Amino acid sequence: MSSVLIHSLKGLVLGHPRRVSGKNMADLPQLGEGAFLLIEDGLIRKTGLQNERPERADLIIDGSDRFALPGWVDSHTHLVFAGSREAEFVDRINGLSYQEIASRGGGILNSAARLAEMSEEALLRDARIRLNEVIRSGTGAIEIKSGYGLSTESELKILRVIRQLKAESPIPIRATFLGAHSVPATYKANREGYIRLIEEEMLPAIAAEGLAEYMDVFCEKVAFSVAETQRLIEAGYKAGLKPKIHVNQFYSMGGIPMACSCNAISVDHLEVISNEDIEALQHSNTIATLLPSAPFFLNDPYPNARALLDAGLAVALATDYNPGSTPSGRMGFVLSLACLKMKMLPAEAINAATINGAAALEWEDELGSIHPGKRANILLTEKIPSLDYLPYRFGSDQLSEVLVGGKLFPLSQKG
């Protein structure tokens, strides 16, 4: 048995055992000055105050002036991709819009063309570097989507890279199939043909190899209609994949009510939202996942987090790490944006980035808060004056240690 004791903490963020919603998101259960945390065999064993503190452990860490928190759960990323898109970044500075770039064959199609040229080994090498980088910045569990393949061969290539990352990474990973990210150029005049390719070729192959847990569709004017999205969600269910949907990034078209009626695990983006969308969410168990670094990077309006919270909904925060709209996987920066640009309180943002992210990956029982039996994926801050200091000091992770499965993850490691 191996054990770790972190003692004399300034604060220990326990968090909620399960998802939180609405006004309860402002409540963040903590133990104060002198708290300790005992980890055994990679799991949280015991928490308490100074007077109940165990004496022995294999590794003892002095937590004076520091806070311990659950690791971030990043429930929405596209971390497996080829190359980068800084030329489009400059095009946007020069006045082109993200949607104009996409309709000219740039954007997702640009990334798909590059990915087709790249070997599985090279993709894995780059993705592994990104994954290690985000673990060092505090991500303790992650979802990774395909979606830059847009052919059976390339979609499977991405999903196999994710399978390899799952096998070798110390943090847990969920895989999502996003073949319906865009209609590829070869099917431009034959959308029906591409949808049938997903239904008849991609999904059966993915199900046969057990390559994904979730099905995603980009439901948007530049991508798939609400009716097409619903059809694809149903096809996903038949292949054993539950829906998590990109929706309402640019337009509110009815995708949220449809996704809720299909019991989507989450609806993600929500930069644009209507009263009907909010009502549909209120009558569902679907998590509203916000990705504020995408509108930051695209200069778009931010999601109305306060309206969602006032409506009593469960909000999660994730990075959306991808080469087009968010070339960053830093959850710490997402928290700062949530506070600064969406008026979420630090406590709300921390709940959204931990337990509600876990709920958006159906991992509430294992991750997202510090309760006995959950995985010991833990963050230990630098010496900081208060928890609010974390999102306040934007751009700096303020972490002195990252523990994954109760083991210290090397913060200086490259690659």
Ligand code: NIG
């Ligand atoms: O979530 N909106 C759709 N997909 C990604 C970005 C895709 C890209 O531009 O490469 C997103 O923002």
Ligand code: FE
């Ligand atoms: Fe995304």
